[in-house]
Amino acid sequence: MCRSTRASAVPVVPDSKGTDTNPFSLDALAVFMFRVLQRVNHPGNLDKNSPNAGYVLLMFYHLYDGKSREEFERELVERFGSLIKMPLLKDDRSPLPDGVKSVLEEGINLYKLHTNRHGRLESTKGSYAKEWAKWEKQLRDTLDSNADYIGSVQVPFESAVKQVLEQLRLVAKGEQETPSTEKRTSGAIVFAAVSLPVTEIQSLLKNLSGKDPNIELFFKDKDMEHCLKKAHVTLAHKRSHGVPAVASYGPFLHQKVPVELTALLFTDKMAALEAQLGSVDGEKIVSRNEWPHVTIWTGEGVPPKEANTLPQLHSEGKATLIEINPPATISGTMEFY
Structure with missing residues (x-):
């Protein structure tokens, strides 16, 4: 007898305006960070009690650094055969507040300084440990003070589920080619x-x-x-x-x-x-x-x-x-x- 663990998975990609250098916008990054910092007792230890949650999110964000949204989606289609998109941000949302944009850009700059000097060393270690601790607190304070804004720009959960189910229905009917790999996006x-x-x-x-x-x-x-x-x-x-x-x-x-x-x-x-x-x-x-x-x-x-x-x-x-x-x-x- 043998045991097969092979299973197919459909990549879930947030719908946001990408830039020329990263497929995810700062708006999306802000939402991802806010959601993580609302978690409690997360199995992967990435929640509000993690001292370096912001740093870890920046690690994921930089996995795709250097790719535009078009390049990112094209690569996923080539690898998986089809793409299921989970809506994340409203198209008619107001601009990202300056305070949120500033703290994210500060974190990105600090991440580049840290990785250039220390590579994959954890943010709690190395010559920038104090700067990271200060930034992690600033990130939490800034996102908390802009919680209403972050909630207002997200696509309602019910609407997002409805759109995903419709896409899955098309896959089930064979109108979209189903993927044949277990590889997943960073969120999964x-x-x-x-x-x-x-x-x-x-x-x-x-x-x-x-x-x-x-x-x-x-x-x-x-x-x-x-x-x-x-x-x-x-x-x-x-x-x-x-x-x-x-x-x-x-x-x-x-x-x-x-x-x-x-x-x-x-x-x-x-x-x-x-x-x-x-x-x-x-x-x-x-x-x-x-x-x-x-x-x-x-x-x-x-x-x-x-x-x-x-x-x-x-x-x-x-x-x-x-x-x-x-x-x-x-x-x-x-x-x-």
């Missing part, structure tokens, strides 16, 4: 990972089976060409590591990452390849998972995350470990899902 990102080509993983497994009778016996009754539809090394998961940890991989988005596969671990319920991540432009890619790996098979009813227990099971004599010598290196791509 669940985890960061290095995606690996499945064909190369399958070739590796066939090669290992031909050299080791134990591996051949394990895969004998498993249709891996059918079961193995995707392969990746998880870097950080929103639920386990928090939103900031996931967002921290933004600078490496779409970059090639060499992955060294050093061992195969398996039980009668699951199997995974042990992985060691390489570097991008001289910077080592580090997974937040204690055991970086590629889950390649799970039995029926076994969630892929259970593969994290394989090293412990091996230490207890409950799992088999076979070293890959010499290790196999496969190049993957850093992606958000």
Whole structure:
């Protein structure tokens, strides 16, 4: 038996006036920040109690820096096949108040200074830590004092839902091509990972089976060409590591990452390849998972995350470990899902 986790998702894109250098307007950024700062006990730890919520939102905002709205939407259509737009801002809204515009621009400038000097270092650390703390408070005060304005420029929730449902109805009728990927926009990102080509993983497994009778016996009754539809090394998961940890991989988005596969671990319920991540432009890619790996098979009813227990099971004599010598290196791509 094999367990498939493949599912399609439709990207949700706020409808706002983009600029030449970013697909999201400052109006949209203000609304996103205001909404986040109204959250309480958010699972990803990105809410009103997060000391660097504004900084994290700026990280997401800069994922698309350098792209116009047209380029951004064109790329999404190319990747997903169709686009579902969730209305965010009213067309006839009044201009962004000077105070809100000023605090956002100040944050953007501070973000550029910080990243130019410290790269992906958290805003609570580094030479601009005091400036960030002051700005985060200023951001909250400014948005709170303009709460009525921010509420007035947003498309009513009922209207937004109605428009989204209509678009989904067209997709269901086949009048729009449905997407065939799990990748999502920043607002729905669940985890960061290095995606690996499945064909190369399958070739590796066939090669290992031909050299080791134990591996051949394990895969004998498993249709891996059918079961193995995707392969990746998880870097950080929103639920386990928090939103900031996931967002921290933004600078490496779409970059090639060499992955060294050093061992195969398996039980009668699951199997995974042990992985060691390489570097991008001289910077080592580090997974937040204690055991970086590629889950390649799970039995029926076994969630892929259970593969994290394989090293412990091996230490207890409950799992088999076979070293890959010499290790196999496969190049993957850093992606958000």
